[in-house]
Amino acid sequence: MNAADRVVDETEERQGRSLLRGIAVHKEYGGVHAVRGVDFRIAPNSYVTLLGPSGCGKTSLLRMIGGFEEISSGIIELDGRSLAGISASRRPVNTVFQNYALFPHLSVEENVGFGLAYRRLSKPEIASKVEAALAMVQMTPMAKRRPRQLSGGQQQRVALARAIINEPRLLLLDEPLSALDRRMRKDMQIELKDLQRRLGMTFLHVTHDQEEAFALSDEIIVMNNGRIEQQSAPAEIYRRPASAYVADFIGGANLVPGKIHGVSDAATAIETPLGIFASPGVSGLRMGSPAVLCLRPELLRLGTDEGFEATVTHTVFKGAEWLVEARALGNLALSLIVHDAEPPAIGSTVSLSFDPARAWIAAAGGN
Structure with missing residues (x-):
């Protein structure tokens, strides 16, 4: 089918x-x-x-x-x-x-x-x-x-x-x-x-x-x-976007490229530059196939010890919140939502993390 x-x-x-x-x-x-x-x-x-x-x-x-x-x-x-x-x-x-x-x-x-x-x-x-x-x-x-x-x-x-x-x-x-x-x-x-x-x-x-x-x-x-x-x-x-295209077009998800590391009934594992994560995902993904880990901006948490480092590149005041743009591993662009009164300073190094259970693995590319 x-x-x-x-x-x-x-x-x-x-x-x-x-x-x-x-x-x-x-x-x-x-x-x-x-x-x-x-x-x-x-x-x-x-x-x-x-x-x-x-x-x-x-x-x-x-x-x-x-x-x-x-x-x-x-x-x-x-x-x-x-x-x-x-x-x-x-x-x-x-x-x-x-x-x-x-x-x-x-x-x-x-x-x-x-x-x-x-x-x-x-x-x-x-x-x-x-x-x-x-x-x-x-x-x-x-x-x-x-x-x-x-x-x-x-x-x-x-x-x-x-x-x-x-x-x-x-x-x-x-x-x-x-x-x-x-x-x-x-x-x-x-x-x-x-x-x-x-x-x-x-x-x-x-x-x-x-x-x-x-x-x-x-x-x-x-x-x-x-x-x-x-x-x-x-x-x-x-x-639960079906593809990287949908994830990006709808809501501007952070797309971390990777390949499928394992598939089970409970979750799918994806190997990415940030590490290996087990998350829910679309059906039909196979071992070794290219995929993306979809992280909505609101899922990224700021200031946790167990995460990965990123450098703040830009901040945008949105009224009730700040949109913060950062780069991890040199060239991986990420966006996150910050509800603090003031965002982290541009150029500062921050620690980011997320709950893999709330992330989503989609097929790379689109139709």
Whole structure:
């Protein structure tokens, strides 16, 4: 069984029935492989984030699900039925675009009710649905305004109301918070998650912001170079990353290179420049294979006698804590969190240690 099959099987067992399923989904643009045969499952009534850097394939995958791009090969199923040959307008899927795509010449209520006119609903029925959708996103007082009279956050609420008024089975969100300032993004994260819970609808959200993904998601799909590195709950991805790529991309773990020294049911031993440590780790690691010891910054302890020496190279004040950067063994860069009132001086030698039982051994590299 390959890594993609394990992702599908483990996710199916965890989630049960799937609303959306992808099987060997591949997208190629003129010889460039944007999405490389990925498999995934998404549960009903969940908030799932496609997370990764620019160019990793997340937007291409979203556009194939929405029907805006054709699949080069593979299958995408919604409620167990293939979406092949079904146009974007006929799919029970709506999309909130990055620029919101509101009609500038229409009022808020006209924008929200625009799609209902094609369903031949009566004017009173359209008005009732528009009123309910605007109330859902707290935009009733703005019903008569034009988009240019709204803030970025208000325009996003209008775009959401227009998307949910048709009661889609799946709502796609293409980096909907990227145009907002930091404070408004925080507020809209809370509103989005609350709206998803109240609607009981499945949201699939594309972002490159890991903090945003953690704040919103029931599950995160981490993508890299067109492949899915890991699909899990946020806490699982943070504490038990599947690869060095995931460990580094999510939360910036310290990665100590090494090779597997021993494998047992209880733990895996890894030999590193800092020594040999027995820690939990991903399955499938073999004796002698390259791996990394993942140490989150909060796991490193300062000032203990039984540890190893490092030289402080930089300190950053974070408000409630300090981020301290240091180097061990000459060139091994490490970051740790210090809650003291003052950090150790730059250039000073400190002793660091960690509990191997709280560390994690992941496969070297990524897919």
